[in-house]
Amino acid sequence: MDNIPAGGIAGTGVAVIGAAVVGCGGISATHLAALRALEGEGVRIVSLYDTKPGRVEGRRAEYGGEAAASLEAILDDPRVQTVHILTPHALHAGMVRAALDAGKYVLCEKPLATSTDDLDELARLDPDNRRVCCVFQNRYNPATQRAKAMIDGGELGEIASLKGMLTWKRGAAYYADDWHGTLSLEGGGVLINQAIHTLDLMLYLGGPLRSLKASVTVDLLEGVVEVEENAHIVMRYADNKTGLFFASNSNGADEPPEITIMGERGWLLLRGDRLCLRDGSGERLLVDARVAPTVGKAVYGNSHVTQIHDFYRCVSEGRPFAIGVKEASPAVRAVLAAYGSSRAGSWVSLDK
Numbered sequence: 001m002d003n004i005p006a007g008g009i010a011g012t013g014v015a016v017i018g019a020a021v022v023g024c025g026g027i028s029a030t031h032l033a034a035l036r037a038l039e040g041e042g043v044r045i046v047s048l049y050d051t052k053p054g055r056v057e058g059r060r061a062e063y064g065g066e067a068a069a070s071l072e073a074i075l076d077d078p079r080v081q082t083v084h085i086l087t088p089h090a091l092h093a094g095m096v097r098a099a100l101d102a103g104k105y106v107l108c109e110k111p112l113a114t115s116t117d118d119l120d121e122l123a124r125l126d127p128d129n130r131r132v133c134c135v136f137q138n139r140y141n142p143a144t145q146r147a148k149a150m151i152d153g154g155e156l157g158e159i160a161s162l163k164g165m166l167t168w169k170r171g172a173a174y175y176a177d178d179w180h181g182t183l184s185l186e187g188g189g190v191l192i193n194q195a196i197h198t199l200d201l202m203l204y205l206g207g208p209l210r211s212l213k214a215s216v217t218v219d220l221l222e223g224v225v226e227v228e229e230n231a232h233i234v235m236r237y238a239d240n241k242t243g244l245f246f247a248s249n250s251n252g253a254d255e256p257p258e259i260t261i262m263g264e265r266g267w268l269l270l271r272g273d274r275l276c277l278r279d280g281s282g283e284r285l286l287v288d289a290r291v292a293p294t295v296g297k298a299v300y301g302n303s304h305v306t307q308i309h310d311f312y313r314c315v316s317e318g319r320p321f322a323i324g325v326k327e328a329s330p331a332v333r334a335v336l337a338a339y340g341s342s343r344a345g346s347w348v349s350l351d352k
């Protein structure tokens, strides 16, 4: 992996990029470890904030940085150029807006927003991907990149269909905190939280959707959570391909997410960060990049660090982010359309 150039932000007089982390829960360890790896490369951790001060202290003890008194204090701090937003889903859009108003660069965890109005507004605020980047780290997986190059290069011929599947285990204990399982803060269940990465890859690899029909249910955790545990979606892509998607939090374990891309000259089988090609001559392994991440769960994928380092390279060099508002929005719009379709029991079109 290339290191970012030591030298802060080109053309601004900022010699060292100051980073702040908002939300010091589970995923913050992955972000902070990536930031630590960039110390000495023109990036430093300035401050951390969480409404639960004990979480800040826990992370500071391991990764350093100051405890900030509030989000506002971070946004007022001239030493901070970048803000990592790692909070419950429904808080993301408002925090991104506030950070943009304060002139910061933003790296926001998925989903970027929980409503189409917020996606529209963020697109207006950062139309050219120069301020907001959203984490969809699995786009950076070597197996994903190889699949994308083969599809775009025409190696599979015409693609007729894609199938995606995520089957993980999230029991009552996972939902026992103050935001998971609530519509007001999580904004949905398996689709908007766990399966959104796989859905994003279905769109990254397959292109935009025209319409979808979905059904979502609460099953094992009926009466415990407000959000869906299981979902299936049938999709029509804009170019008439079909797509089938299944997501579940009711499995007995976390299995690697799977995507099958069915082309006229062969099928690609993506399973986590492993890619096989199946064609007339059998099945061949093309990529096996499965490496246990040093921080975080294996099923999150290995590419958080790659994306975070890419974010800092873009900030440093004044280049647009690969996953800005425009790229981060289609998966969220598909999830929200799936919820609408399930409520209405009918197809929903996705015009943008």
Ligand SMILES: NC(=O)c1ccc[n+]([C@@H]2O[C@H](COP(=O)([O-])OP(=O)(O)OC[C@H]3O[C@@H](n4cnc5c(N)ncnc54)[C@H](O)[C@@H]3O)[C@@H](O)[C@H]2O)c1
Pocket: 022, 023, 024, 025, 026, 027, 028, 049, 050, 051, 052, 055, 071, 086, 087, 088, 089, 091, 109, 110, 111, 135, 136, 137, 177, 193, 300
């Ligand atoms: N990309 C991935 O693979 C991946 C993996 C896990 C989580 N995530 C995402 O990261 C985000 C956080 O998830 P998590 O697992 O760390 O959750 P978490 O519950 O462990 O942490 C969230 C933290 O935000 C804090 N918080 C709540 N309200 C706040 C506020 N107003 N200001 C500051 N802090 C506040 C909470 O106290 C908590 O410590 C979510 O968007 C989640 O979907 C992404």
